[in-house]
Amino acid sequence: MIKTRKIRKFFPAIKAGRIISNNAASTQIPIQLLDLLKKLAVQYDNVHRGQSKSSIITTEEFEASYDTIAQFIGAPSRRNIILYRNATEAINSVMYSLMTEFKDGDNIVTTFMEHNSNYVPWYGLCKEILPKFGINVECRIVKFDKDTGELDLKHLKSLVDKKTKLVCCVGASNFLGTKNPIKKIREIANSSGYIQPGGEKRSYLLVDGAQLVPNVFIDVKELDVDFLVWSFHKMMAPFGVGALYAREELLQRMKPFLYGGDMIAEGQVSPEKVDWNVLPWKFTAGTPNILGTILSAQAIRLMMDFALNPGKHKYFMTDKKLEPEEIKKAMDNIEDHERVLVEEAMKMLSQIPELDIYGPKDPSSRTSLVAFNLKTGNPFEISEKLSKVGIESRAGCHCATLAHHYYKLNPPASCRLSFYIYNDLGDVKKSCLAVKKYVQSK
Ligand SMILES: Cc1ncc(COP(=O)(O)O)c(C=O)c1O
Known part of the structure; x- marks a missing residue:
């Protein structure tokens, strides 16, 4: 897994205590890019x-x-x-x-x-x-x-x-x-x-x-x-x-x-x-x-550094050519990291029988996001309740409107948790636990 401990300190949003589980919409900016x-x-x-x-x-x-x-x-x-x-x-x-x-x-x-x-x-x-x-x-x-x-x-x-x-x-x-x-x-x-x-x-x-x-x-x-x-x-x-x-x-x-x-x-x-x-x-x-x-170009270079050797700048702010083997290694590290996160999310959410979870069951066939619905409930209410306990999720159709209609969802919406390289298992567990508590409170 990516050494998130070494990365998280570079993100002012994380240092501010946010649990950012809406990364499929937009990710956060590290201090190096702000500087x-x-x-x-x-x-x-x-x-x-x-x-x-x-x-x-x-x-x-x-x-x-x-x-x-x-x-x-x-x-x-x-x-x-x-x-x-x-x-x-x-x-x-x-x-x-x-x-x-x-x-x-x-x-x-x-x-x-x-x-x-x-x-x-x-x-x-x-x-x-x-x-x-x-x-x-x-x-x-x-x-x-x-x-x-x-x-x-x-x-x-x-x-x-x-x-x-x-x-x-x-x-x-x-x-x-x-x-x-x-x-x-x-x-x-x-x-x-x-x-x-x-x-x-x-x-x-x-x-x-x-x-x-x-x-x-x-x-x-x-x-x-x-x-x-x-x-x-x-x-x-x-x-x-x-x-x-x-x-x-x-x-x-x-x-x-x-x-x-x-x-x-x-x-x-x-x-x-x-x-x-x-x-x-x-x-x-x-x-x-x-x-x-x-x-944007420096974000790529920094992401490579975060994925290969967090805390050390080999590519960021240099004109070093990005070597294909190193790009592959960095991106494979990111993919592996996200697979571990989504695997945990899928495991925890699938233990909540009241939920319908969409997409492939095998975490390696998916990116690090999981969308779900309460069999009888409103996804917007879940996201609003999660927000009250500090978990940032997203409810809506995520602009995948055709697919939501395809499932005949009414409203055409679902709740989604999505993770990125700076998320750790702690974020995943807190987010899924908050979903569980909300479902139990219904
Ligand atoms: C699969 C997919 N395509 C396209 C977009 C649109 O991206 P943007 O809003 O940056 O144009 C998004 C954004 O959520 C997306 O997830």
């Missing part, structure tokens, strides 16, 4: 827009952040990384950038376990936008097994055909916890026979990695995904930065999502023609979230 923010606040200038030493240094740090982010997921280079405000915006950017490529009769395949971020944009494209241009694209939705929380791969295979331009799938569900078999999904998308504009014969695969990238080792080359998105506020960084990884040839061909300053080739704007900047800046219109980007 870095203070330092940057007195030395920054805008990037790509100044000759001052401040602007040059900030530009270097900003651009190097893209290298760190690319290395972390095994992407070939910074040209594969586009940063937006969050994972949701990153998915929307793919939707808008690909919009002109869709042909009448195409389809998109997504799943019933998606976060609304990876369903509603495709719904909007198919139902609201493309029909206005006389183009009909169907949005197909794959079922999952209500008992095991597993995606129904047979159903997926039956929905994917030679008209499937895109398969959009969550890497790990933020409601069920299920980690999806991305390689198998890739195989199915490969076999569709869809002819893409570049001549490639397969469906694109977009993976929503919001609950995967912070918790599990990811190598985009090995997984062969076309698009991967995630957010940094779920991995210790402040709010405001989400990432899109995409294959370079796709980004070269795709239309920009946002148009404006800095995304154009230097001086190449005339009434007749505008040329785009090189990647990744072609997709970075306007002043970006400069400090957020630097903090």
Whole structure:
């Protein structure tokens, strides 16, 4: 397990006595990043827009952040990384950038376990936008097994055909916890026979990695995904930065999502023609979230240090290349740690007969979250009661609205506990015990 004792002292929120069990929504910021923010606040200038030493240094740090982010997921280079405000915006950017490529009769395949971020944009494209241009694209939705929380791969295979331009799938569900078999999904998308504009014969695969990238080792080359998105506020960084990884040839061909300053080739704007900047800046219109980007990359470096040797800074605030074996070791440590936490949570919660627990029974098939309902009761009341005893959980549909309706839940909601690298077994036990006490008090 990760040496949480050595990590916890770096988190002001934990030192303040909070029991943070809502990490699938957002994680907390360590002191190292808060100190870095203070330092940057007195030395920054805008990037790509100044000759001052401040602007040059900030530009270097900003651009190097893209290298760190690319290395972390095994992407070939910074040209594969586009940063937006969050994972949701990153998915929307793919939707808008690909919009002109869709042909009448195409389809998109997504799943019933998606976060609304990876369903509603495709719904909007198919139902609201493309029909206005006389183009009909169907949005197909794959079922999952209500008992095991597993995606129904047979159903997926039956929905994917030679008209499937895109398969959009969550890497790990933020409601069920299920980690999806991305390689198998890739195989199915490969076999569709869809002819893409570049001549490639397969469906694109977009993976929503919001609950995967912070918790599990990811190598985009090995997984062969076309698009991967995630957010940094779920991995210790402040709010405001989400990432899109995409294959370079796709980004070269795709239309920009946002148009404006800095995304154009230097001086190449005339009434007749505008040329785009090189990647990744072609997709970075306007002043970006400069400090957020630097903090996000440093959050990765710090997370690696926490997972490998807490208290020692090998990667944080250095320009050391992140080595794939070390990334794997760090992320495997995080995954192991979280498995122990969720195993304990599952064990304690499953001893409460009044609860329905969603998702895979095997802790190693899930990320470190567990959602449940009282057979006769309201999840909001559980979360409110937990909050009164200092346990931070979340009740609601967690934006996995399709899945909650799929279970016919009324209200479409559940209570969720979710843990991260700084949580220890004590946090898990206190949270689950509070649930037990609440149920007994009913
Ligand atoms: C699986 C999943 N996808 C997408 C998102 C959306 O992330 P963001 O709010 O950062 O856009 C979340 C956030 O909870 C998530 O859990």
